[in-house]
Amino acid sequence: MPENEQSDLIQQREKKLQAIVDLGFEAYPRKYDVTHAIPQIVTENSPLSAEQLAANKISVRVAGRVMTMRPHGKAGFAHLAGGGKRLQIYVRLDAVGERDFELYKLLDLGDLIGVEGYLFRTRTGELTIHAEHLQFLAKAMLPLPEKWHGLTDVEIRYRQRYLDLMVNEEVRTVFERRGKLVRAVRDFLEAEGYLEVETPMMQPLAGGAMARPFITHHNALDIDLYLRIAPELYLKRLIVGGLDRVYEINRNFRNEGISTRHNPEFTMLEFYQAYADYHDMIALTERLLRRVAEAVLGSVEFDYGDQRISFAKFEQITMKDAVLKYWPSEVEALTPAQLDDAQAMADRIPGLNQWLIQRGVAPIPADAGHDKRSGELLALFFETVAEERLIQPTFIVDYPLEVSPLSKQKPENPNFVERFELYIGGMEIANAFSELNDPEEQRNRFQYQQNLREKGDLTAHAIDEDYIRALSFGMPPTGGEGIGIDRLVMLLTNCRSIRDVILFPLLRPEKHIE
């Protein structure tokens, strides 16, 4: 924000900083040796009574940010924040001396200080440091947000996440859980014999998913590169090379819309296991998610909005059955056989659109019925009628061939592939399949995608000749999966927006900042 708007406040604080320096304190000292972190003191001493604290006289030296001040003439209280906890300090003129008490009086909310003293309980029973010495550590030149309501303006919360973290304690919890979740994923896969690897974020072809990429340029080589939309094809090259169990947790970049469930850069876990198929991936996913929930929440059940979600049991249903199960009664019914019949499905689009419009949802484009094949329509219908209804963890299996360019066909029905997506809380969380390892069939699939691309579908998969070459050296039968980490964090932190689980979500650049 412009400096002139707050020049009075800043000038006041500059004067105070000068006064602090005049007392003999450094304006920006190098370090402060603490004996304890604030949460440690709170945890360790909570059980101790006032009498026990008085008898033991436990000396501590801590540092933190001043969050509240209650001066009382020649004494005063303050709360220091650190490590997500607050601890009260009590400063008396006769205990800290003139110089330190002058410092106390010059403090502003937001300043960083060190305190040395001993623990006691106040009359109201609050654990407090009886200060014997104060150290000035850094000045807050700008004022903190209001102390009761905190900071609610979501734009400032996202743009100035440091403020959000300072004053909204639950925000810290979200990101602590996110860290625990990623840690738990790594521990689990490590124990399963997986190797963590890193593959290119800048790729000459943006493969492995269907999405529009970001494009960039390398000057020395004078080539265009794409920020990756998925690591998939590189990880499978590693399977070819004999790294039989690999995983990667890192960012993907997709040049698509922004919403409460989409950020242009998002974190994806992908893992590949040689000599396994998608059934093995289902079993692994169930174990992984239970382990992660236990690690993060200590439970496999949790609230998400007004729903109670349990990882104790995972449903499994084919895409066709899901469409039939959730097909709206207001629309003319479909028989199972008609789900292979593009014409029969196209005939339902007008009725379906009427139903969608009544519910305030945008209809399916009118031309969808003309040029789409039955598998594409099936996937479209699934997303339209079933996806948001899948609250409890549900594996949707048997995906149509047309929307699955990298998956192996089902032996008993080549129009469908060995693939699943896992839905929880109405969101797609995971996508997995038995990996296609037949190089000729892969070439055919790429060719089909290429045709879509030439018809104007910018998300259709590009032909990757080196990937076909890699498959031509022989890839073992392999199960592979991707899990959207941000959405998993949303579930386990009860956040409705992906921006609440990404520290610095992409926003339009701020205009008026100097």
Place this chain on the structure above:
RNA sequence: GGGCCGGUAGCUCAAUGGUAGAGCACUGCCCUUUUAAGGCAGGGGUUCUGGGUUCGAAUCCCAGCCGGCUCACCA
């Protein structure tokens, strides 16, 4: 990109056509166990921007900027 809602003091919010306010924060004074500390006094505004209507606009109208939610693309 479409629809809906919003933008007033550093922060959270009032004021619905008639003198821009409150609480917190800030400044000064008093106060040695408070915790939304208290008491007294005070400073602080391009009401998002630009037009328009009107005797008079924070308020009504138009355009724009910014944000949220939602729909579409997508994970």
